[in-house]
Amino acid sequence: MKAVVYKGPFSVAVENAPDPEIKHPNDVIVRITSSCICGSDLHMYEGRTAAEPGIIFGHENLGVVQEIGSAVKTLKPGDRVVLPFNVACGFCKNCQRGFTGFCTTVNPGFAGGAYGYVAMGPWRGGQAEYLQVPFADFNCLPLPPGEDHEADFAMLADIFPTGYHGAALADVSPGESAAVFGAGPVGLMAAYSCLIRGAAEVYSIDHVPERLDKAAEIGATPINFDQGDPVQQIKERRKGDGVDKAIDAVGYQACAPGSSAAGGEQDEVPNIVLNQLIEVVNAAGALGIPGLYVPADPGGVDENAKRGALSINFGKLFEKGLRLATGQCNVKLYNAYLRDLIIAGKASPSFVVSHQVPLDEAPSAYDKFDKRIEGYTKVILKP
């Protein structure tokens, strides 16, 4: 089969790879119809991780069941399914409690696994024609047959649940005010999710005009941090008041005001967003942090950043009595509910998709997405 293979920093190729096979009775093979490029794929693409050449990328996967293992109970060939980016077993202590992003079975010695990602276990990615899916009864989310909502449903693999996770971690509730830092695909999904959860006011903070325009289109209030301290901008609009809840959809590659849209290590201020969150929420508020922070970052701006240690205004955090929650999204907590919102016409997350291109064009798509040129913000590869 054809697959997108990592060749080294800033290089991927579409190559032939062995077809995946049923290796375990609970496996299925899925024929991929949509597989997205994720911003987190760029961490590997840019050589900013320990990823070795040869990895098949792709953890945002949707397709049709092609073949099933002998133990599979609820799936049959022809079923259309979307896969959470986290690979999970369904029965370990963490999976049982809903923490499927921290499965201890699928990636021995570590809590959490994913398709096509460095250090996340032996699972090949889905930017390819076929994908092996383990513990298939647990991992496959059934979709209506056909091709309706294909792009919306593709968002269920990662970014829609991940954005929603931010809102859930911060417990954004009806009538509340929320500030969402970052208006990339995940940030937009987080702002969108705050609105779905009934927030009265949502502020969306970024400095890329196209992103802020999208935020305004969905009903959030855009705040451009190149135009002044975003915390002060929000407090001015709220007559001195902060917000109830805040979400970090940026992560450790946060950049300083005035830096370029595509970012760059020289512009990074890895703790800037975290400290802005602490500043912008009112006492007794909550912070949701789906944005990625890592314990080892070879490209970190200093020795502390390289080991994931950040200077946090903890005294202020305590004085305000804040709570915060972090971590990779547990996709299965949310994906069936978000699917039903799409089917009911109440959510259309594909508004973030900028391009859909054949699998063969993956190299150029990676290049343009990485450079944030020609409007590349969210790409679906179509094998």
Add this chain to the structure above:
Amino acid sequence: MKAVVYKGPFSVAVENAPDPEIKHPNDVIVRITSSCICGSDLHMYEGRTAAEPGIIFGHENLGVVQEIGSAVKTLKPGDRVVLPFNVACGFCKNCQRGFTGFCTTVNPGFAGGAYGYVAMGPWRGGQAEYLQVPFADFNCLPLPPGEDHEADFAMLADIFPTGYHGAALADVSPGESAAVFGAGPVGLMAAYSCLIRGAAEVYSIDHVPERLDKAAEIGATPINFDQGDPVQQIKERRKGDGVDKAIDAVGYQACAPGSSAAGGEQDEVPNIVLNQLIEVVNAAGALGIPGLYVPADPGGVDENAKRGALSINFGKLFEKGLRLATGQCNVKLYNAYLRDLIIAGKASPSFVVSHQVPLDEAPSAYDKFDKRIEGYTKVILKP
């Protein structure tokens, strides 16, 4: 009346002060029968805050209603009551939601007020014969008449709820394992509260042998951090596993292994406990942080510490998907329930009390408690 007045660093005196008066229709005057010295009083006593001489100390107060304001509905002279250390109005947005430690009414411009404490509003302390209590229907917790359980009930003003708050912030639940850092009075109350909440295993970390003995007496497993990395000690006892939940009952004056019991600025490592918490819990766990962190500490070990900025292993925190909750205890969330446990004979928090002395002996009690000599660990002043 007689009252304990702050005279300057390392000095308090028992002096005459004007009797408090009903200043507002919702006030009552309480004749104090027990008022404890809190570890946090020592921050002021040691000159480590902005406290000016003249403050009457005392935020852990119990007594008998002497006089009531014209608007008071549920109290009458003679009623025995214990007062939460937080002064709260009962009707602001935060009080309504249970966050009575962050009342926005009683200390204008700030969220939270307390008796006898610097920057916590105009409220005089209760290490005195009488105390003015505002919003009395809201702030007074009724007790059975008489003198039974006097020392147990005195713990309801602060340290028993504050310890319990740590367990609640970490959501310690039946059958779970928990590590409680610090076995001073609040740490012991936190460990005790974990057990009340049904924890299966509780580790209590300190390096003062007397404290660790108390921890063992109540059923916790003592871990002496002078005898090796406490995280490793706990994981060894658990065959490599961490714990479900962890509590920081130490705060910013955390000290390094091998330092003296009374501590001292030169021994402080303000982020050591926070990073140990992150290390000791399992993925998807939770941290409760009732230990005090402050946004401005003139005596901080470095420039960052002076402004309450600490180096936190945030990459690791995120990778494990942890959540944490902080802040001053909202005493009213818990105090009626903890009172009922005392009345039912199911809790006796006074096991932490080392001394009960007449109010007149306050100067010597402060001195000995500050030096941790003669077994002074928790003192009740009896006016």
Add this chain to the structure above:
Amino acid sequence: MKAVVYKGPFSVAVENAPDPEIKHPNDVIVRITSSCICGSDLHMYEGRTAAEPGIIFGHENLGVVQEIGSAVKTLKPGDRVVLPFNVACGFCKNCQRGFTGFCTTVNPGFAGGAYGYVAMGPWRGGQAEYLQVPFADFNCLPLPPGEDHEADFAMLADIFPTGYHGAALADVSPGESAAVFGAGPVGLMAAYSCLIRGAAEVYSIDHVPERLDKAAEIGATPINFDQGDPVQQIKERRKGDGVDKAIDAVGYQACAPGSSAAGGEQDEVPNIVLNQLIEVVNAAGALGIPGLYVPADPGGVDENAKRGALSINFGKLFEKGLRLATGQCNVKLYNAYLRDLIIAGKASPSFVVSHQVPLDEAPSAYDKFDKRIEGYTKVILKP
């Protein structure tokens, strides 16, 4: 002042009544600008309660503070406020925990008080020029000055929070399906609230075409129970599946299919909706029951109904593992958040208002509303 006074079954008059006075330091007097007639006022109007002539009706009140008691802290004359229908103290055990509909202070010997309602305490109603409001700092919800959103804000006194309470009791969550029985004002508010909370599908069950039209307008799916068993209608639309959650916004005066819109005792089947709720939800689902059930109903259809005992399919309820929650709305849990949705333009509950008439026209408005003629469904009286 002028006030709407109950004269006996099917009779109210606008009469002169003594102006209310500040009786307690925490009181304020509010000059009423909007006071609604509630469906529950009709219980008294129809003589179906123990209400004695002389009661001033009106528990859905909005106005401007006219005068304040000496203990009031946060209000001043001229402030625009809306009052929860429940009178509450803010400091009893129930109020502290948010159960302000079950205050034990304001109506001695009973849990819960209200303005202008039989057996709900000594509080006069607000269908009048002025209203005494006790515990004013706690009971008054501040509104923006002026007259904007007057009808929307008037809904905050009762029916918007009460409808929302139904959705909260059933814990309706994003992406779920819900069935709301009853599309009168509270039922419509419940359906509206389910949508605000992010429900994917909401079914609205009634048999009055105008109500069902309103339900469809706000995005719910109307189900007419005169056209067949509503449970079967819903399951057919869902391919045999039930719903996640169900809400009873009807109460004990539920009527049989084919009965007239205005109802009548002969048509009542007091347990019909409760058993339909049990039938329509899936296993492990939840029921929210804001619809009124009473422990004594002189007009009940049989001896059991007269004492509030209903035949419930409890075996089925248990087999499905359902949970249910009931009771009068605790308005203060929700009203500030719902106000903020109105201000942000995200909710406009006044779509249920059919008429706004001068206070003097109260007798005719009661008559028409009781008969459900001339489109009278929700009336605001304007003193």
Add this chain to the structure above:
Amino acid sequence: MKAVVYKGPFSVAVENAPDPEIKHPNDVIVRITSSCICGSDLHMYEGRTAAEPGIIFGHENLGVVQEIGSAVKTLKPGDRVVLPFNVACGFCKNCQRGFTGFCTTVNPGFAGGAYGYVAMGPWRGGQAEYLQVPFADFNCLPLPPGEDHEADFAMLADIFPTGYHGAALADVSPGESAAVFGAGPVGLMAAYSCLIRGAAEVYSIDHVPERLDKAAEIGATPINFDQGDPVQQIKERRKGDGVDKAIDAVGYQACAPGSSAAGGEQDEVPNIVLNQLIEVVNAAGALGIPGLYVPADPGGVDENAKRGALSINFGKLFEKGLRLATGQCNVKLYNAYLRDLIIAGKASPSFVVSHQVPLDEAPSAYDKFDKRIEGYTKVILKP
């Protein structure tokens, strides 16, 4: 192998049955070392269900893995495990959310399955030498090797979690008061669980002196309902106050005061406990109902009872604003935590076990247990 086979009303025999086999790759075969007789087995034994002769009884099973299917990941022969009485898949909508008692996979057309029970699917019981366990990675709870705590661990299959479920459904929390109706094995486990969860006061209501003695031994207050209305007895002890929470551990075979210990249809008052629960709790309280109610009971006392319809004081329930939760226990929500309490020495639920007998003596054990003679209250069969 030998197995306990149902022969007809009041008759079981130990007979030879075919050895179970691995039928599905996720199965394991467990060699049973302990299998308890449950009170709910007596429903079948007494002919009060649709159970046909030939069923192998036994849903409270503990043993050692003998053989594993090809898909099993985390188990190996020799592992000691206890099985929840509910058979569950781990991946259906209900299992995912923790409602493993309502699995929709294992018993097609119904939500919920169990071993050895009429209408609960094709799963043979474990009162036998061997047992087939499906979805074994999900259903097996690992235990420490050896034979320690064998009787305590056997309680983890059903009655300890089921009692705990009652306390969880009522959300019994530290410092609260609770009334537990029924002091049979499940009722005692519920009272014990309330205490584990930190309740201040627990009342245990029954009329069998031996049961009430056990309740007193574990720290509950016994209330004998033959000696007067239990609600009044509790309120008198509490100076007129009710309790925060109440639990029904009796179910539909509730009996009138003065009836015999073994019960009998003529003494049944199926709604008596439910209405006592409503009466005994305070406003805004909660009810947990793990006691069994069924939608079809051929032996019901009247036509309504035969179809599971009970007369409930719903008006009172609503007036008090109560919430209630019902249903079969989801054992996997609790069993690992309860196991850890046993291992830590903090729980010893085997205090309810009256007899341990060889499997061969099952017929006499059933007879004596059904007649409640010779102290038979909880029997473990030892194959």
